[in-house]
Amino acid sequence: MLEERIRLAQLRDRIMTAEEAASLVLDGMTVGMSGFGAAGDCKAVPLALAERARKQSLQITLMTGASVGYEVDGVLAEAGAIRRRMPFQSDRTLRKQINAGDAMFIDLHLSEMAEQLRDGYLGPVDVAVIEAVAVSEAGIVPTMSVGNSAVFAALAKKVIVEINLDMPLELEGLHDVYLPLSRPNREPIPLTNAAQRIGLPYIPLDPQKIAAIVVTRKGDSPNKVLPPDADTTQIAGHLSSFFAHEVRAGRLGASLQPLQAGVGSIANAVLHGLVDSGFSGLRMYSEVLQDGAIELLDAGCVDFACASAIMLSSEYQTRFFEGLDRYRSRVMLRPQEISNHPEVIRRLGIIAVNTALECDIYGNVNSTHVGGTHMMNGIGGSGDFARNAYLSVFVTKSLAKDGDISSVVPMVSHVDHIGQDVDVIVTEHGLADLRGLAPRERAQQIITHCADPLYRDALRDYVAKASKRGGQTPHLIEEALAWHAHYRERHSMRPDQTLPQASQPVAEPA
Amino acid sequence: MLEERIRLAQLRDRIMTAEEAASLVLDGMTVGMSGFGAAGDCKAVPLALAERARKQSLQITLMTGASVGYEVDGVLAEAGAIRRRMPFQSDRTLRKQINAGDAMFIDLHLSEMAEQLRDGYLGPVDVAVIEAVAVSEAGIVPTMSVGNSAVFAALAKKVIVEINLDMPLELEGLHDVYLPLSRPNREPIPLTNAAQRIGLPYIPLDPQKIAAIVVTRKGDSPNKVLPPDADTTQIAGHLSSFFAHEVRAGRLGASLQPLQAGVGSIANAVLHGLVDSGFSGLRMYSEVLQDGAIELLDAGCVDFACASAIMLSSEYQTRFFEGLDRYRSRVMLRPQEISNHPEVIRRLGIIAVNTALECDIYGNVNSTHVGGTHMMNGIGGSGDFARNAYLSVFVTKSLAKDGDISSVVPMVSHVDHIGQDVDVIVTEHGLADLRGLAPRERAQQIITHCADPLYRDALRDYVAKASKRGGQTPHLIEEALAWHAHYRERHSMRPDQTLPQASQPVAEPA
Known part of the structure; x- marks a missing residue:
């Protein structure tokens, strides 16, 4: 042997x-x-x-x-x-x-x-x-x-x-x-x-x-992804509807463009959601293939999937090994320099779906730093894909910590992805299509479609007050990170508990 | 005719x-x-x-x-x-x-x-x-x-x-x-x-x-670049010394790698500074060619320069038109999609030199938004180059507004370039080589080499207090933008006039 x-x-x-x-x-x-x-x-x-x-x-x-x-x-x-x-x-x-x-x-x-x-x-x-x-x-x-x-x-x-x-x-x-x-x-x-x-x-x-x-003689640690829940199912639904809309508008073909899906439960749920979406002939050009990718291959929605790694749950590991003869012509593993290469991502016109920790009203995304300081995992390949993709999508649930954190904030506490690299944001509430919009327009879309109703008024209030001071990207700079500071102090961003009244507009220095 | x-x-x-x-x-x-x-x-x-x-x-x-x-x-x-x-x-x-x-x-x-x-x-x-x-x-x-x-x-x-x-x-x-x-x-x-x-x-x-x-029948508006001054000459000197160091270390050849230089007076001064640097056989792969590029061609330092535009002062416009037969084989204009294409920038291994409005102690760069809100010009090609370059350099004077603004701050008020895309920062005081460093290490380099002495202690104080709270990228989130807020209120970031004492460390919530 x-x-x-x-x-x-x-x-x-x-x-x-x-x-x-x-x-x-x-x-x-x-x-x-x-x-x-x-x-x-x-x-x-x-x-x-x-x-x-x-x-x-x-x-x-x-x-x-x-x-x-x-x-x-x-x-x-x-x-x-x-x-x-x-x-x-x-x-x-x-x-x-x-x-x-x-x-x-x-x-x-x-x-x-x-x-x-x-x-x-x-x-x-x-x-x-x-x-x-x-x-x-x-x-x-x-x-x-x-x-x-x-x-x-x-x-x-x-x-x-x-x-x-x-x-x-x-x-x-x-x-x-x-x-x-x-x-x-x-x-x-x-x-x-x-x-x-x-x-x-x-x-x-x-x-x-x-x-x-x-x-x-030992298998890979099984990948732990949470099963789809009501929120992630909604997110997947919004994204499928958007793809269908883009097909009808003639901007995407029926088999879309090659898909990338980031690591994690939400991205996996998005792929799961495509199984019944009616799309077929899809291809994946991704950095990892999770269970959702194998599911799409098995369902016949995806013809071919390549990445730099296959990380599966125990159930799917078994399924994958047993079906290797079937998968070998439809799955490929590449060095991450190639799977994530800007040259290839731009050329192929990837649809990139990555997870945000939080986003702000102007569409900047934090993927890495909890509270602006503490590292979660790392930027990974999200920057490779988001900047060079045909369509850069970020998904997140609108709330965290039982609603004490809004994933949509006035200003993200750390920036991994600048507005230019964020085309679409999706939460369980809806989808904001930010392409071709200026920051003030982006704010309206994001607040209306992505923020949880619990925080929408506070966000609108912030934008209204900040806009009086002017700017391409209006902010009350002394309060821009107040939501994070208040969460740190009082364990909640909820407006009734923690948010200060935005100060009165002050005349801009000449 | x-x-x-x-x-x-x-x-x-x-x-x-x-x-x-x-x-x-x-x-x-x-x-x-x-x-x-x-x-x-x-x-x-x-x-x-x-x-x-x-x-x-x-x-x-x-x-x-x-x-x-x-x-x-x-x-x-x-x-x-x-x-x-x-x-x-x-x-x-x-x-x-x-x-x-x-x-x-x-x-x-x-x-x-x-x-x-x-x-x-x-x-x-x-x-x-x-x-x-x-x-x-x-x-x-x-x-x-x-x-x-x-x-x-x-x-x-x-x-x-x-x-x-x-x-x-x-x-x-x-x-x-x-x-x-x-x-x-x-x-x-x-x-x-x-x-x-x-x-x-x-x-x-x-x-x-x-x-x-x-x-x-009308010429282009002459490009207005300020002549090199003591600060920009220092910046150019630090960068030339760094290039020479990299050549000695075997990481760069004697003719370096193709150069990109952003629009503006500092970038132009950097090119001017290369005239007497002893480098030869250089090439430029840039988005614009300013006077400095023509100067380098004339001096024989640069063999070939391509870009998407040639924007010159009156004097250099005349010189360029009169010498067109000489320049035509050594200058080329390309669509900006090609001059700035990630695929080409990555393949050729460009040395990118762009101007920062401000940077922070962790090496994030703001190129566009004054005070975090008001648009100056735009991101332009800096993101195309900075992310994909072999070496991404940002230059800025350490002070603005007669010292009332420090270009090195605890947290930039707007992020155009994330730390991952910023390899080197240069001010008149020195050069911070950030390659391969973690954020806490970057902070030491940037404060020591780039910040003006007027602000160094305040920055060190900030880092020390923030570091007690922990984090990959330590911040006092409630004060991270205080320098900007104070400039807005009191027209100065100077520590003696405007900076509050950093608050006492507070225990991190579990």
């Missing part, structure tokens, strides 16, 4: 325990690990590293594709082994360390990590640890994600390969690995349709660089 | 006065006009339109390349003729109307206007008015800019051509007009080096669509 997995005989000599392999990682090193959304992350070496870090001084700079499972970020963070982390995370323990200033988190656009590594200022990648289905003299066949593994393999001084026997060999053929050349020899990325194969079905790697092989 | 300019005999029958041509524009229409940075804008039809608007109801949606001269935006605004405006402006009268809410300004990424027009939701372009050197049965040869003229010509129902006899025929051959195909037939843009010709030397246009030709 190992002959099928480790196809170069000499490499079988490099099989060792996770502890032995982990000993290649020294204090202060930069380590690039596979994994994107807990799909295809390493299962053994991180645990061994954490074990060692509990006994001796060991802190690393950890680079991955995106978030990875608890058994990477969580376990390493608990052991105090993460000094620096990029480009994304979603682990509870690590998040606490980041927000305490104990771990430095460099929150990057997911497409840019590979560029920055090639550009050299992030320093060398000392060791790469990559989960694989198989390894040969040509390279390694990744598992459920490609992420940054190809660039790690290319740049790392040493590579540790984790051969995961629980990942079916039939995953081979699912990957399409293309990396842009270094400048000035960079050529156009030849991809002109979502389903096109432009690279290799494996990550090229000189076997000389493989310093260790660790054999594991 | 007109035979050389209007090369299809039947078109000479369509010569008419500006008033007659302007009568094609009716109240409520959308008009696309040539012009980018007052280069190559129309000289006669806008004046005639304004004249008519003073007598009868006439309001239009005005689209251009970028800003245009006073005799377009200023005169039309004074006549009350601009209802909606996109994608950029810099006119005093129009700015007042925008900030009063009387004219709706849709502030767009310059590369995206053409996409949005093709996508159809901005509505049809009723009339295009394009200044040209010459017109033939194949199309029109533009003057000092290409801007959005090619997409206007392609989409407009009717085209008015202004043949400007003061623009030398020798401009022919300077332009390279390539427009991406509509999706799904979009191919990669074949441009792989800044000097490559990929399109036509004219804007293709069916002569049947030419409804009027107006003959003019």
Whole structure:
């Protein structure tokens, strides 16, 4: 069996325990690990590293594709082994360390990590640890994600390969690995349709660089998405109606444009909502495929889906593995530099659907910072997609914390996406189409269609008072963040409890 | 002489006065006009339109390349003729109307206007008015800019051509007009080096669509840039030293990477500063070429420069026209969709230098909104370049209004460029290299190297107090915009005069 997995005989000599392999990682090193959304992350070496870090001084700079499972970020963070982390995370323990200033988190656009590594200022990648289905003299066949593994393999001084026997060999053929050349020899990325194969079905790697092989047997952590609820079903409905409207207006064809859907329960629910929408022949060009994407493939709504990772619930993992022969021609995994590349996103004309933590009345979006200060997960690929998409949609429930937080505020407490990059905002109450509108017009749309009625009057009051002072983007600058400050003090933004009266208009200084 | 300019005999029958041509524009229409940075804008039809608007109801949606001269935006605004405006402006009268809410300004990424027009939701372009050197049965040869003229010509129902006899025929051959195909037939843009010709030397246009030709004789409004001063010379010096450092570190070659420099005096001074820097073989891939670019070409530092417009002072206009035979092989004008295209900017690895109005301690940049509310000019191409550049630099003087404003603040009052898109910030005091740093680390760099000493202690105090509350990006949310509010009230941000003591740390709600 190992002959099928480790196809170069000499490499079988490099099989060792996770502890032995982990000993290649020294204090202060930069380590690039596979994994994107807990799909295809390493299962053994991180645990061994954490074990060692509990006994001796060991802190690393950890680079991955995106978030990875608890058994990477969580376990390493608990052991105090993460000094620096990029480009994304979603682990509870690590998040606490980041927000305490104990771990430095460099929150990057997911497409840019590979560029920055090639550009050299992030320093060398000392060791790469990559989960694989198989390894040969040509390279390694990744598992459920490609992420940054190809660039790690290319740049790392040493590579540790984790051969995961629980990942079916039939995953081979699912990957399409293309990396842009270094400048000035960079050529156009030849991809002109979502389903096109432009690279290799494996990550090229000189076997000389493989310093260790660790054999594991463990599935990816199941992806936890909440099932659709009344609000997310409404959001999906508004978006489907809007797409139908755009088709009738002749701006979209019947199979729309290639779809991207961000990570998380709301985006997943939006995809679920498309199952009964009547659209067919859809394609996905996304960074991750969640359960909703498999559902759409199974329902025949989606013909083809590519991304950088497949992160599924237990039920869908089983379904996916059992149906691999069926899915292999309709699903493709690409490096995240390609799945999220501005060049390709702009060329294909993606419809991007991402989740907002909050938005403001002018359509700026906060995707990352709770209360303007505390990191949730990271910007991920939302900036890659939102700026370059044909249509950039942000979805959010209009309320959080039982109504004590309005997701529509006068001014977002942190900006990840500027108004120019936000075409449409959808909440359970409705959809605001902001295309071609000036900020004052955007405010009317957003308040009317997206804000919860509980907060609409207060928002209208704010706009009215701010507009008297003038401006392209009217604000009462001394009160613009008052809703957040009041939530911080009194645990509620509710107008009856916490909002001060907007001050009387003051004459603008000449 | 007109035979050389209007090369299809039947078109000479369509010569008419500006008033007659302007009568094609009716109240409520959308008009696309040539012009980018007052280069190559129309000289006669806008004046005639304004004249008519003073007598009868006439309001239009005005689209251009970028800003245009006073005799377009200023005169039309004074006549009350601009209802909606996109994608950029810099006119005093129009700015007042925008900030009063009387004219709706849709502030767009310059590369995206053409996409949005093709996508159809901005509505049809009723009339295009394009200044040209010459017109033939194949199309029109533009003057000092290409801007959005090619997409206007392609989409407009009717085209008015202004043949400007003061623009030398020798401009022919300077332009390279390539427009991406509509999706799904979009191919990669074949441009792989800044000097490559990929399109036509004219804007293709069916002569049947030419409804009027107006003959003019008038130069572009001279570009007003302030001469380098002590501060801008310092800024240029810091940046040159940084480039030299990057060359020594092996991250840049001796001829750097293609340069973009934003509009304005500081960016121009930065280019001026490169003349004596010792770099040679440089290339520019920019949106506009100002005097500094011509200076670098003349000095032999720059081999080749392309952009979407050439906006020069009177002195440099003369120099440029007299040397056209010399410049023609070293200068190229492209549609702004190409000069600013994310695909090309990322592929070529541009060094982008743009001007900030203010930045914050975490490296977010405000390029557009004075006091967070009042529009200055617009985001222009800065977002196209900053997000996709190899190196995104923002320059600003550390102080404004005789020191009453600090350009480095706790939180910017409006975000145009998020931290991820800002690699380097330079003021006269120094340069902060933010690459690979987490927000808390960025704050130290920016305060130490960029803030004026007058404000450094107050900024450090803010960071120290905010950091006690924790967070990836620490803020005292209730005071984050206090500097702006105090400037508004008391006309100064100076700590001795206006800044409140930061409040005592409050325990974070669980």
